[in-house]
Amino acid sequence: MxxxxxxxxxxxxxxxxxxxxxxxxxxxxxxxxxxxxxxxxxxxxxxxxxSFTDYDGIGEAHNVGFDNYRQLFEDPSVARSLMNTLAFTVLRVPLSMAFALLLAMLLLKAGRAAGFFRTVFYLPVMTPSVAVGILFLLLFNGNVGLVNHVLGFVGIDGPSWTTDGAWVKPGLVLTTLWSVGSTVVIYFAALKNVPKDLYEAAELDGVGRWNSFRHVTLPQISGTLFFTLIVNTIASLQTFTEAYTAFFGSSNSQTYSNDAALFYVVYLFQQAFQYMHMGYASALAWLLFLVIVAITVVQAKVSKRFVYYEGDQR
Structure with missing residues (x-):
């Protein structure tokens, strides 16, 4: 009771x-x-x-229906900037991931010094993006840049990185490798968590280092690789500061190849704050949002075939 x-x-x-x-x-x-x-x-x-209005940021917004979205398909600068951004992303994402993974694997061999080098690799992440854009102009100047001087020592005639449209995006990609430290730290943590007994079993089976890396390391860190793929892709599609600082923010910007560096967010910024087309810039922003969503969905679908998760029964 x-x-x-x-x-x-x-x-x-x-x-x-x-x-x-x-x-x-x-x-x-x-x-x-x-x-x-x-x-x-x-x-x-x-x-x-x-995005459905004509608005200059000061006066009253006037409804224009879908005119801004129709203009997206008629504006040649939209297609040009989007293609520049996609090309930059295709170049940057795999290269930055591979470079970060290489540095992370070197950290595993560093022993007690790994903490020091991890800090050294991460410090460039703290560098302002504006400084990286200026660094690009200093290092990749076709006449007095350090990169071409180094190439000259080995008998290579360096290209005009800042004026030749074919080399603008590769130069910017190489500059962004300066700040892969955060990805390095993520990969280093993932590599530390790979069970050592898997490597021992592979060694007993006579598996070489390359096959051990291919069949043990990569599957075990595939989830981390997928995460950084998504994050780096989204970041690359929104690239702005380095390109704007190097090619659009300086007083002598007209001497450089602006068309090749006209990334999507740069063009969006120009429409919003240079020409004060806030409504059109908002439509540009939503188009970029849809592009990012579409690419992320495709990556998620494709990843089901390659990403291994512990406890996965497939």
Missing amino acids: QNSLTTPAKRRTARSGRAREIWAAYGFISPWIIGFLVFTAGPMVASLFL
């Missing part, structure tokens, strides 16, 4: 305790929720509204 009377009270107490825990959790994450609503979700909704 006593248990039947106290059971409902215990249940009410348990529900009350769970409710307090839930509200406490919401309280702890409320700064993030408020920040997301104010700085992400709110501006996205506002830009969606503005």
Whole structure:
């Protein structure tokens, strides 16, 4: 009798305790929720509204229907900037991932010095992107740049990195390798978690280093590789600061090959803050959002064939 009377009270107490825990959790994450609503979700909704208007950022917004979106398909600069961005992404993402993986594997051989070199590799990430853009002009100048001087020592006539449209994007890609430190740290952690007994088993079976890397290391860190693939792809599609600083932000920018460096976000920035076409710039932003979503979905679909997760029964 006593248990039947106290059971409902215990249940009410348990529900009350769970409710307090839930509200406490919401309280702890409320700064993030408020920040997301104010700085992400709110501006996205506002830009969606503005994409259907003619708005200069000062006067009143006038509804123009789908005119801004129709203009996207008629504006040759949209296609040019999008192709430049996609070409840059195709070059940068695999190269940066391979370079970061190489550095991470070298860290495994560093022993006690790994902590020092991990810090050294990560420090360039703290360098402002504007400085990296200026560094590009200093290093890759066709006449006095350090890169061409080094190539000259080995008998190679370096190209005009900043004026030849064919070399602008490769030069920018090489410059961005300066800041792969965060990817290196992620790969280093993933490599440390690969079970050593798998390498020992492969060695007992007479598997060479290359096949061990191919059949043991890569499958074990494939989830991490997929994560960095997504992150680096999204970051590359939104590249802005380095290209704008090097080719559009300097007083002598007209001497450089601007068309080859006209990335999508650079063109979006020009429309929004140089020409004050806020409505059209908002439509550009939503097109980029859809492109990123489409590429991410394709990558997620393709990854099911290559990404291994521990406990996966496929």
